[in-house]
Every structure is written in C-alpha cells, then in structure tokens.
Amino acid sequence: MPLICEEIHKVFLKRIADSTVRRLSLYLRYLEEFETRGLATISSDELAARGGTTSAQVRKDLSFFGSFGKRGLGYDVPQLGRRLREILGLDREWRVIIVGAGNIGGALAFYRGFRQRGFSIVAIYDTDTSKIGKRFESLTVRDTAKLTDDNAAEPADIAVITVPAEAAQSVANLIITSGITAIMNFAPVQLQVPDEITVKTVNMAMELEGLSFALANRE
Amino acid sequence: MPLICEEIHKVFLKRIADSTVRRLSLYLRYLEEFETRGLATISSDELAARGGTTSAQVRKDLSFFGSFGKRGLGYDVPQLGRRLREILGLDREWRVIIVGAGNIGGALAFYRGFRQRGFSIVAIYDTDTSKIGKRFESLTVRDTAKLTDDNAAEPADIAVITVPAEAAQSVANLIITSGITAIMNFAPVQLQVPDEITVKTVNMAMELEGLSFALANRE
DNA sequence: TTATGTGAACGCATTCACAGCC
DNA sequence: GGCTGTGAATGCGTTCACATAA
Numbered sequence: 219m220p221l222i223c224e225e226i227h228k229v230f231l232k233r234i235a236d237s238t239v240r241r242l243s244l245y246l247r248y249l250e251e252f253e254t255r256g257l258a259t260i261s262s263d264e265l266a267a268r269g270g271t272t273s274a275q276v277r278k279d280l281s282f283f284g285s286f287g288k289r290g291l292g293y294d295v296p297q298l299g300r301r302l303r304e305i306l307g308l309d310r311e312w313r314v315i316i317v318g319a320g321n322i323g324g325a326l327a328f329y330r331g332f333r334q335r336g337f338s339i340v341a342i343y344d345t346d347t348s349k350i351g352k353r354f355e356s357l358t359v360r361d362t363a364k365l366t367d368d369n370a371a372e373p374a375d376i377a378v379i380t381v382p383a384e385a386a387q388s389v390a391n392l393i394i395t396s397g398i399t400a401i402m403n404f405a406p407v408q409l410q411v412p413d414e415i416t417v418k419t420v421n422m423a424m425e426l427e428g429l430s431f432a433l434a435n436r437e
Numbered sequence: 438m439p440l441i442c443e444e445i446h447k448v449f450l451k452r453i454a455d456s457t458v459r460r461l462s463l464y465l466r467y468l469e470e471f472e473t474r475g476l477a478t479i480s481s482d483e484l485a486a487r488g489g490t491t492s493a494q495v496r497k498d499l500s501f502f503g504s505f506g507k508r509g510l511g512y513d514v515p516q517l518g519r520r521l522r523e524i525l526g527l528d529r530e531w532r533v534i535i536v537g538a539g540n541i542g543g544a545l546a547f548y549r550g551f552r553q554r555g556f557s558i559v560a561i562y563d564t565d566t567s568k569i570g571k572r573f574e575s576l577t578v579r580d581t582a583k584l585t586d587d588n589a590a591e592p593a594d595i596a597v598i599t600v601p602a603e604a605a606q607s608v609a610n611l612i613i614t615s616g617i618t619a620i621m622n623f624a625p626v627q628l629q630v631p632d633e634i635t636v637k638t639v640n641m642a643m644e645l646e647g648l649s650f651a652l653a654n655r656e
Numbered sequence: 657t658t659a660t661g662t663g664a665a666c667g668c669a670t671t672c673a674c675a676g677c678c
Numbered sequence: 679g680g681c682t683g684t685g686a687a688t689g690c691g692t693t694c695a696c697a698t699a700a
Contacts, residue, residue, distance in 0.1 A: 234650075234654075235668080235669060236647065237669070237670095238669085239646070239647050239650045240640075240643050240647060242646075242650075243640075243642065243643045243646040243647070244627060244643070246646075247602075247625060247626070247642075261680090261681065261682090262681075262682070263681085268627070269627055270627040270629065271670095272670085272671075273681085273682095274670080274671060274672070274673095275669095275670065275671080277681090277682060277683060277684085278669090278670080278671090278683085278684080280682095280683090281682090281683060281684070285682075285683060286682095287681075287682050287683080288677085288678060288681085288682075289676070289677040289678050289680080289681055289682040289683080290677070290678040290679075290680045290681050290682075291678065291680080291681070291682085292680095292681065292682080293682090305650070305653075306646045306649055306650050306653070307646075307649040307650055307652055307653025307654070308646065308649060310653075312648075312649060312652065321543075321544040321547045321548060322544050322548070324540075324544065325540040325541050325543065325544035328540045329540060329541070329641075331625070331641065331642055332645070335642060335645065335646070336649075337645055337649075375652055376645075376648055376652075383466075399652070400648045400651060400652050401648075402644060402645065402648060406466060406550070407466070408463060408487070408488055408489040410489070416648055416651040416652070418644040418645075418647050418648055420639055420641065420644055421459075421462075422548075422550065422639065423462065423466075423550055423554060424459050424462045424463070425621060425637040425639055426551070426554065426556055426595075426621065426637075427458070427461075427462040427465075427525050427526075427527065427554070428455065428458050428459060428462070428637050429531075429595055429619045429620075429621060429635055429637055430525055430526040430527060430531060430555075430556075431453075431458045431461075431524070431525050431526055432619060432635040433526055433531065433594055433595070433618070433619055433635070434524075434525070434526025434529075435453075435526070454690080454691060456691070456692095457691085480658095480659065480660090481659075481660075482659080490692095491692085491693070492659085492660095493692080493693060493694070493695095494691095494692065494693080496659090496660060496661060496662085497661085497662080497691090497692080497693090499660095499661090500660090500661055500662065504660075504661060505660095506659075506660050506661080507659085507660075507699085507700060508658080508659055508660040508661080508698065508699040508700050509657075509658045509659050509660075509699070509700040510658080510659070510660085510700065511658095511659065511660085512660090
C-alpha cells in the first residue's frame with residue numbers, strides 16, 4: 219500500500235476495538251521474540267498460534283492500519299515491529315506518575331517493564347505523612363497535595379491510581395483537574411470520568427471472582 | 438421465581454459471558470456499600486449508575502440466574518448480595534498459591550483484598566535460592582520444585598503466576614500437572630492450556646500500551 | 657404508577673471464504 | 679502454490695421496548 223493510501227487510511231481511521239489494540243500489543247511481543255531469534259519473516263498463522271487467535275484475526279487486525287505483508291510470503295519481522303510500535307505510540311517516551319505508595323504502587327515503581335517500553339515513572343505520590351519522603355528506587359514519595367503544581371511545571375501523560383477504593387474517585391478527579399488525560403486504575407471501582415479521558419482498569423478482585431465463578435460452576 | 442424453576446434454570450445454564458460475570462462482581466461491591474449504609478432495596482437504575490452501565494444491562498445480567506427483584510420496587514439488598522456471593526462462589530474459601538516471589542508476587546502476598554473475599558493464600562514459591570526461606574507476612578517462600586508434592590498433600594484451587602514471561606508457560610505446565618485448574622496469570626504472555634483449565638490474564642504491559650495507543654491516536 | 661423480566665432488534669467483533677498478488 | 683487482504687456471513691453481547699407484576 220503506497221504512502222498516500224496509508225494517509226487516507228489514517229484519515230478515515232474508524233474507532234479501533236479495544237480487543238484489537240490488545241492483540242496488537244501481543245503481536246509486538248512475539249515479533250520481538252522472533253526478532254531476537256533473527257528470523258526475517260513471519261506469517262499470520264505463526265503470529266496467531268502464539269497469541270491464541272486465528273490467522274484471519276491477525277490479518278484483519280493489521281488491515282485496519284494498512285497492508286504490511288507480502289502475499290505468498292508473510293510479514294517482514296523488523297518492519298512490522300516498527301509499524302506496530304508506531305501505531306501503539308511506543309516510539310516515544312510517556313511520562314507516568316503513580317498515586318498511592320502502598321504495596322501495589324511500590325511494586326509498580328520497581329517494575330522494570332515500564333521503562334523497557336518507554337514508560338518513564340517521574341513521580342510517586344501519597345497522602346500518608348508516614349510515607350511521604352520514603353524512597354522507591356530513585357523516587358521520593360511526594361505529598362499528593364503537590365500533584366497539581368508539579369504537573370503544571372512538568373506535565374505527565376499517564377497517572378496510575380493505586381489508592382484504596384474509597385479514595386480512587388477523588389484522586390481521579392484531582393488527576394483530571396491537573397490536566398492528565400490517561401489513567402490506569404488499580405482500585406476496584408468503575409471511575410466516572412469525562413469522555414475525553416481514557417481509563418484502563420485492572421481490577422484484581424474482579425478477575426479472582428471470575429476464577430471463583432468458573433470453579434463454582436463447573437458442570 | 439419458585440425454587441424448582443431456579444433449578445431448571447441452572448440445568449440449562451448456558452455459557453455466561455465473561456463480561457456478565459465481571460459486572461456481577463461490580464454489582465456485589467456496590468451492594469455491599471449499600472448494605473453498610475443500611476439501605477433495604479436498590480433498583481437496577483441505581484446499580485447501573487455506579488457500575489457505569491444501563492439498567493437493562495443489570496436486569497439482563499441478573500436474569501441469567503433467576504429473577505430476584507420485585508416489580509415496581511427493586512431488589513432486596515441483603516438478599517441479592519447473598520445470591521450474588523453464591524453465584525460467584527464467594528460463599529466458600531478458595532486456597533490460593535503464588536508462584537514467583539518478586540515485586541508483584543510479594544505485593545499480592547500482602548494484599549488484604551484476597552482474604553476479605555475468601556481467598557486464602559496458603560503458599561508462595563520461587564526457584565531463586567536467594568528468595569527461598571524469605572518471609573512474606575506469615576508465609577515462607579518455598580522452592581517451586583516442592584509445588585507438586587505440596588499440592589498433593591494439601592490441594593490448592595487457584596495458582597497465581599508472577600514469574601517472568603520466559604518462565605510463565607513452564608510454570609503453568611507444572612501447576613496444571615500438579616492438579617490445579619484455575620490460574621491467574623500476571624506474566625505478559627498468552628498461556629497455552631487445555632480447555633478444562635480456566636485462566637485469567639492481567640497483562641499490565643497490554644493495558645499500558647492501550648493507553649499509549651489512545652494518547653498517540655487522539656485526533 | 658413504578659420498576660422488573662425478557663423476547664426481539666440492533667450493532668459490532670469474529671470468522672469465513674475467496675480474489676489478488678508474490 | 680502459498681499467504682495476504684477484505685467483503686460477506688456469522689455469532690454474540692447489548693439495547694430496546696413492552697408485557698407483567700407489585
């Protein structure tokens with residue numbers, strides 16, 4: 219597909235399904251594995267096997283963004299990797315703050331996966347005075363009250379919420395007021411936010427209860 | 438709906454959508470909030486508002502399991518709570534093991550939400566000799582090599598995988614061989630498992646990349 | 657009158673199937 | 679011949695709308 223067509227494609231880019239984006243993320247991971255193994259091309263079938271999906275699904279997912287493959291051959295591994303990183307916005311650095319310096323917030327501050335993918339943790343906040351000033355890796359826990367001012371000085375792109383459920387909504391409000399438009403929420407509540415704010419919720423209780431349901435309803 | 442009908446209902450219980458189960462989990466949380474506030478009844482509208490969904494969705498979700506409400510009135514809060522706990526299998530204790538005593542595994546071992554919902558963490562494993570013997574709360578990290586024997590002696594219901602991506606599939610195989618049939622996977626890979634095994638994956642990298650995609654593709 | 661329960665309509669993601677190109 | 683790209687068909691979760699019951 220020539221470049222001009224890709225541009226037209228992008229203009230008419232319709233709402234991409236969440237599930238599609240999640241799979242792109244998986245495909246990229248497998249591509250990187252293939253890349254380190256030095257393989258030059260990969261077929262939709264091979265990508266599908268690793269991602270637990272079908273080759274048709276892989277091709278459809280990719281087709282939303284252009285046509286990157288060669289018929290009869292497959293996809294060029296480094297090239298498709300580059301394109302996926304572009305599409306997923308991983309070709310730049312995103313500034314991330316963590317609000318809530320408890321167990322989960324702390325674990326995330328130490329998590330290497332962030333930086334590897336271009337997510338740079340620039341601050342960690344808490345309201346608990348016994349936690350403020352504590353160090354996590356190279357970061358010192360700051361008072362949540364300073365969040366708005368800090369963010370005006372050096373804006374972050376993404377805020378991770380790791381506070382208790384009761385505090386999550388008000389923290390979300392604070393974050394949004396401060397001008398951050400993307401939230402990753404670890405609190406077990408559905409945050410109420412304006413349409414222009416993107417939220418991803420990781421609700422462990424929900425997942426566990428999903429397992430519990432499956433166990434309780436076998437046959 | 439009389440009891441006999443509920444039983445018939447259960448027999449023909451068709452595959453319940455994942456999304457439905459997740460919402461039930463949310464409804465329960467809000468019901469508990471209402472319960473502590475001492476409210477006796479709740480309407481599908483009120484439940485919907487908190488869960489970020491619609492009243493029709495709430496009623497449809499509940500209708501898969503019976504009819505619990507009173508027309509013109511709503512749902513009895515404690516009664517619906519009891520039914521939801523039953524449906525979700527939260528009226529019993531589930532034994533959970535954690536495999537991988539790194540940052541995330543450690544944070545989960547300390548996480549209070551587990552026990553509150555009837556999930557009892559009975560063991561934590563690692564292969565790293567520098568971690569084996571270390572204490573997390575009341576648990577001592579054991580050698581992963583002992584997992585199968587331990588589980589034969591005292592079977593667990595759910596295994597949580599918090600090992601690096603490269604090790605996740607082999608750990609999953611070990612877990613399945615040991616007889617555990619439900620897995621919560623924190624490694625950023627799609628585990629290949631037999632149909633009778635239930636897996637829930639929490640892939641933080643995927644969620645983050647979802648946010649990155651949203652940020653990169655705004656207008 | 658108010659709010660549930662549910663068949664029917666709808667919309668959307670997945671799957672199919674095959675034309676098109678290497 | 680092999681594998682991609684994609685309109686068409688399918689399947690399924692969500693929404694609608696209204697009959698039903700308190």
